[in-house]
Amino acid sequence: MASRENIFKDYIRAEHPGEDFEDSVFRKIKKKKRQRTVIVSTLGTFLLGGFLFISGTLFFPGNSDPLFTKAENGIREDVTITDYVTFAASDESNNYVIEQVGNFEESGTI
């Protein structure tokens, strides 16, 4: 045993790592390179996609689908409206009858 004052005087280390140490290091390096490539390409794809989307929205707003589209070929389309209207009127001498009034497409009369 080394003296009490100099504990490490005779201490010798002669341990060695395993035989495939270097191969393991290169395997880890290769793996890390592959991981980096995947991360970089994924990130690149996302960034490119984001860039294209934003630039498309900013510079080509007309290309986006409007909420209401125009009628095709400018042809006007009439939509039938059916409704009931009631009214009443009177003066000092006359009372006017209250009738239901309809605007029917069939008759075209009130």
Place this chain on the structure above:
Amino acid sequence: MNELIEKLKAKDEWALKEVMKMYKGQIFNYLLLMLGNREQAEELTQDTFVRVYFKAGSLRTENLKAWIYKIATNLALSHFRKRRIKNLFSLGDINEIHYSYDQKLGDNIIIEEALTLLPEKYRIPLIMKEVDNFSFEEMSDILQKPVGTLKSLVFRGKEKMRNKLEVQLGGNNG
């Protein structure tokens, strides 16, 4: 050496092989003493050289050995942190001081066991100074601590080692 560093910076695999030949034994033994576990020491030694390969571009010193030790030390400290967190959430043996050494005889075992029982803050500077023969200035650069602090840690670490050795030897004799 400069040529080797330049090649290493250029990610030359031959340069990495040369660096591994030069330092793998020292780094492995350094980590083995720090961790007290052969498998973990080998794993972290491999990780050290993987990091050497990827970080070589940022190498700003000519002291390659000190730089590699710095990487190994940081990995070991990170390992200790993870182990502490793991112990914090584990119901198992909190002290987890179980170290195994193969093919070790005599005094080395006693010294290594006593070392592994020391707290990290004493153990790391003590190994660097007494086993790896670093100067306090180099250690200051590697561990990012003032020279005075390191001198004190080494001194107190030795004192604690002696006490532990006395207990161990006393126990063995008695």
